[in-house]
Amino acid sequence: MRKISFSQATLEAMQEEMRRDKKVFILGEDIASQGGIFGQFKGLPKEFGHDRVLDTPISETAIVGTAIGAALAGMRPIADMHFADFMGVCMDEIFNQMAKIRYMFGGQTTVPMVIRAPDGIVRSAAAQHSQSIEAWFLHIPGIKVVAPSNPYDAKGLLKAAIRDDNPIIYFENKDLFRQLGEVPEEEEVLVPIGKAKVAKEGKDVTIISYSIMMQNALEAATLMEREGISAEVVDLRTISPIDKETILKSVAKTKRLLIAHEAVKTGGVGAEIAAIVAEEGLDYLDAHIVRVGGKFTPVPFSPTLEKAYRPNTADIVNGVKGMF
Amino acid sequence: MRKISFSQATLEAMQEEMRRDKKVFILGEDIASQGGIFGQFKGLPKEFGHDRVLDTPISETAIVGTAIGAALAGMRPIADMHFADFMGVCMDEIFNQMAKIRYMFGGQTTVPMVIRAPDGIVRSAAAQHSQSIEAWFLHIPGIKVVAPSNPYDAKGLLKAAIRDDNPIIYFENKDLFRQLGEVPEEEEVLVPIGKAKVAKEGKDVTIISYSIMMQNALEAATLMEREGISAEVVDLRTISPIDKETILKSVAKTKRLLIAHEAVKTGGVGAEIAAIVAEEGLDYLDAHIVRVGGKFTPVPFSPTLEKAYRPNTADIVNGVKGMF
Amino acid sequence: MYDKELLKDFYTTMVRIRYFEEKIEEMSLKGEIPGFVHLYIGEEAIATGVCKNLTRKDYIQSTHRGHGHTIAKGAQLDKMMAELFGKKTGYCKGKGGSMHIADFSVGMLGANGIVGGGFNLATGGALAEKMKGTNNIAVVFFGDGASNRGTFHEAINMAAAWKLPVIFVCENNEWASTTPYLEQTSVKDIADRAVGYGIPGVIVDGNDIFQVYEAAKTAVERARKGEGPTLLEAKTYRIKGHFVGDPEMYRTKEEVKERFNSNDPIKRFEENVLSSGSLTGKELAEIREKVMLEVKKAVDFAENSRFPEVEELYTDLYV
Amino acid sequence: MYDKELLKDFYTTMVRIRYFEEKIEEMSLKGEIPGFVHLYIGEEAIATGVCKNLTRKDYIQSTHRGHGHTIAKGAQLDKMMAELFGKKTGYCKGKGGSMHIADFSVGMLGANGIVGGGFNLATGGALAEKMKGTNNIAVVFFGDGASNRGTFHEAINMAAAWKLPVIFVCENNEWASTTPYLEQTSVKDIADRAVGYGIPGVIVDGNDIFQVYEAAKTAVERARKGEGPTLLEAKTYRIKGHFVGDPEMYRTKEEVKERFNSNDPIKRFEENVLSSGSLTGKELAEIREKVMLEVKKAVDFAENSRFPEVEELYTDLYV
Ligand SMILES: Cc1ncc(C[n+]2csc(CCOP(=O)(O)OP(=O)(O)O)c2C)c(N)n1
Ligand SMILES: Cc1ncc(C[n+]2csc(CCOP(=O)(O)OP(=O)(O)O)c2C)c(N)n1
Numbered sequence A, B: 001m002r003k004i005s006f007s008q009a010t011l012e013a014m015q016e017e018m019r020r021d022k023k024v025f026i027l028g029e030d031i032a033s034q035g036g037i038f039g040q041f042k043g044l045p046k047e048f049g050h051d052r053v054l055d056t057p058i059s060e061t062a063i064v065g066t067a068i069g070a071a072l073a074g075m076r077p078i079a080d081m082h083f084a085d086f087m088g089v090c091m092d093e094i095f096n097q098m099a100k101i102r103y104m105f106g107g108q109t110t111v112p113m114v115i116r117a118p119d120g121i122v123r124s125a126a127a128q129h130s131q132s133i134e135a136w137f138l139h140i141p142g143i144k145v146v147a148p149s150n151p152y153d154a155k156g157l158l159k160a161a162i163r164d165d166n167p168i169i170y171f172e173n174k175d176l177f178r179q180l181g182e183v184p185e186e187e188e189v190l191v192p193i194g195k196a197k198v199a200k201e202g203k204d205v206t207i208i209s210y211s212i213m214m215q216n217a218l219e220a221a222t223l224m225e226r227e228g229i230s231a232e233v234v235d236l237r238t239i240s241p242i243d244k245e246t247i248l249k250s251v252a253k254t255k256r257l258l259i260a261h262e263a264v265k266t267g268g269v270g271a272e273i274a275a276i277v278a279e280e281g282l283d284y285l286d287a288h289i290v291r292v293g294g295k296f297t298p299v300p301f302s303p304t305l306e307k308a309y310r311p312n313t314a315d316i317v318n319g320v321k322g323m324f
Numbered sequence C, D: 001m002y003d004k005e006l007l008k009d010f011y012t013t014m015v016r017i018r019y020f021e022e023k024i025e026e027m028s029l030k031g032e033i034p035g036f037v038h039l040y041i042g043e044e045a046i047a048t049g050v051c052k053n054l055t056r057k058d059y060i061q062s063t064h065r066g067h068g069h070t071i072a073k074g075a076q077l078d079k080m081m082a083e084l085f086g087k088k089t090g091y092c093k094g095k096g097g098s099m100h101i102a103d104f105s106v107g108m109l110g111a112n113g114i115v116g117g118g119f120n121l122a123t124g125g126a127l128a129e130k131m132k133g134t135n136n137i138a139v140v141f142f143g144d145g146a147s148n149r150g151t152f153h154e155a156i157n158m159a160a161a162w163k164l165p166v167i168f169v170c171e172n173n174e175w176a177s178t179t180p181y182l183e184q185t186s187v188k189d190i191a192d193r194a195v196g197y198g199i200p201g202v203i204v205d206g207n208d209i210f211q212v213y214e215a216a217k218t219a220v221e222r223a224r225k226g227e228g229p230t231l232l233e234a235k236t237y238r239i240k241g242h243f244v245g246d247p248e249m250y251r252t253k254e255e256v257k258e259r260f261n262s263n264d265p266i267k268r269f270e271e272n273v274l275s276s277g278s279l280t281g282k283e284l285a286e287i288r289e290k291v292m293l294e295v296k297k298a299v300d301f302a303e304n305s306r307f308p309e310v311e312e313l314y315t316d317l318y319v
């Protein structure tokens, strides 16, 4: 099958959905003139015009706020955040408006929109350009949150997000943009929101991850296979609503659980997963749960420190070994 | 001992610290002219003048941003958020500036400031005026987060926060403001940040809570006592950094754990506590962990729905009973 | 000269707002209406004068003080009242309440508990209509206090740079909660801020419905023609406390009374139409009676409606 | 007439910025400097002209394009270079890098990776000095793009309402990353926005250090006297890509070259002082050589420094 980059996969998703539905448009900083920092918008204005691919002022509250307003008026906007780190600027629009409008107005409207949010560590971008903050949004009812780990899912989840009538935050890891992966050209790629995927079957331990840490999870699984530990790797794909069923099913089978994400470990998505299992699957467990995540500091600049900050494959392997 | 209200306790903390240190000042919306919505600033301008008790424009980024700037310039500001719900407006200032400045500048400075954030449900204030969002801040390295449950702690934690050289978020539950409690007049009240407190000893189950849900936790403990279940109730007091030691010690003793907070259960502080125990204290457990928290919806307006939304004492009792 | 029907319309809407709100105040003080309630009494001419230029396809975004806007845009009093009571027959099925009143069916896209939360949403509505090629427009109402929020700036800059059909209507009632606006706002006339966006900034007497109507008309025409936004400042005064129950220790009762007596927009309208002979005292009285009845019915409707069932907590969250 | 020492100072600082940055560009392209690097080349007259009016006790807040401000405020090149290399001898012990360069010891309170992040912080610094009763002031540098952030509005309104000693210096270099500023900014002259806050809005040729210096001097005096903020717009042009490595597909090389050749602030300064006879060619050459050596030493220092130890990850977080 043909291989395309993660960035290209998101681009195709946009193209297909913008062709399919005139109501879909995109707005964000520096997306039209040069195609986005990671090339993820390249060529869109050429096909769809500058009326549907809007470069905006540096005004994050206006980017998300106008997207919400446009959604209320029947459009299906996609708002690009440039870096997920800038979501703090428009956090009010996200959690007090976007997430609550449907509910607090008693279902009078829908808010069909997508926020694209490139996150994660990328070549020493330092404290304000390297964050993974998906856990905040897990705690906010009224939105859905997805985080693809590969080009196929990147395309399928973005297309599904654009079609969904709920507001969706699409976290895309910056370091994944150049990753290549198989994405069929012939058939339509749609990945259902709300369903985790067993990326690799196994029987001794469950590793749950998502986004870029899936690479480490799979690598760890391969390494451990050689030492006789069979790991099942679950790709969460959707962070909210979290797919409890798949999680519990896997843990029931393997009896052991490790969760890995790049975001800070404390208060991260891993905490919620561990809690779910401690509440509803405690009896399955033959060993303590392990969480692997970013250290409890801002992301430092210097490459040596950045490396020390970031969770890695060895952390996963060691975490699992400690369970036996 | 004399009894004063929670609101009065915070007022005394401010007075004492403002007398003690000229660098301490406070800024926020509508705090000077009428003393704050909950009376928590009453009379301050009279003693300290309008130069140290500043009414501000409706500009949350400016309130927190200027507080940060003033802290860098050697002052010790206290910024009032009016409602914790408005923290989304200045989330960037909180998490990208306040929390990171010391670290990303390599320790060149300190950022001694306090953000006061009234949170929680109060008489049908609805979706945008009832939230408890402390869990977000647990996930942000570089800040400390406290949440008193009674007048004594309200005073002691606020005084300690004002003296601390780190940026601190002080969540104060709106419905607690009128609560009365013993606070000695003669001695200085200081509650150490970072230490949880065993509010009631017990041996069959540990209930961890903080802020207003401590009332439900203690009430549940009393009810269960009658049925022969002895609950140990731990008041977290500080949410970040979380006091692992006290938590694990209590669970080691009781073998059972329930965590209760008003904030949405999913992705809440309870998730982190459950995860800590699943990681480091799994062997202690004789039963699954239970989390009690707000339902997964925005806070609804109608009293009947608001009541259904809010976790209560019965939820705690039932949660514990399910463990036996 | 104004059409007689339009004048009756003006009066009906203003009185509808006034009577509705007087009832709300009463009910709120009695404890029958939960939550925070902010009254619009004394500012009726603004919502009315602006909205009479709009169709149902135009959008408005409102504030925490939103009953007046909602009524002026054409919402029904009964469903509003039920919402304020927290009943399931309310516009938001009891999930919203006063601070989140809305009627999407008439283009009233919501009150907002976040001061300054509506600027960008209105701008987005305007963007959508522009993209769709209609000539519908959007209006956002906001207070003097809200003019100091960053969202004011981001929304107006974007709207002006993109020439969007949106009108920014500042209701300068001299107070932001307990704070006199001049203490925290760096300009006397908020309309001056229009200069920084290269758009018209217009000041009107907000208690004179004719001035409001005419200025809004010009702004609406401009917007419909694709010439971009206008910043319209209506000078008024907040007659009631910030919210029902406000002890109002920051100003004197006399000050308020005097401002109201000398400058009640409804009285001014009555004097105007009576002295010019455009409407008769009888015609006005008929309108008042009709509205009085309507408010009474709305209360009955609300009182006889049920609270939502506990299961409804979970509905209307996701599609 | 300018004092000779001041002129030498002007030149030294501008050349120091230029040479430092040229070296940075080279090192960054070679991959020896990690992270995003934004160059200030061509805008040197602004930071220099403004900061020569300041003392070490005054504060500045900077941007993502912060090397120039840092140097102009008096920081050392060696510690800066080490920081950019990610070494533990850097100003931030390698934790910050280019986007978070700072030297608190000279009142340089930080570059900022968040566009528009500095407005309120500077205002807070000014507030603190006012409360302490000093006559120190704060300056915040920001771009044309940043002038559309809500923080611009909230900070200037507060500073103006409270008459705080802070100066808002807009470096209008015509570009916000890949976007020409006029496409997304609703006014041609950002200084026009001053009207909306009732403060002076002043425009200068930002590539003429004398103009910048004089206008900043007036603003600084005003601030020190307690008369409040000034919005100072310096017109300039971004010579380099938005960041080192920017493919710059949104404009032509010719356009940039022409703008630089015709309007290099350093060349303009040289021509000025040479033609007026204020400084000789020899004096200028000496300064250049001295600075060249200084930059070389800074690189040596950085290259010979060590990367932070892994354990340092956990230091400098809490007190
Ligand atoms: C972002 C935000 N900050 C603060 C508040 C609290 N608050 C509610 S209304 C109000 C005053 C609003 O004043 P103004 O905009 O002039 O409107 P008015 O009440 O006078 O109609 C304040 C401070 C809020 N709801 N949202
Ligand atoms: C809040 C925020 N939004 C977006 C960005 C991404 N960004 C970095 S620099 C820049 C352009 C800034 O333009 P301007 O303010 O004119 O400064 P200049 O780069 O021209 O000096 C953008 C969009 C950011 N860092 N922060």
Ligand SMILES: [Mg+2]
Binding pocket: C143, C144, C145, C171, C172, C173, C174, C175, C176, C177, C238
């Ligand atoms: Mg007002």
Ligand SMILES: [Mg+2]
Binding pocket: D143, D144, D145, D171, D172, D173, D174, D175, D176, D177, D238
């Ligand atoms: Mg620029």
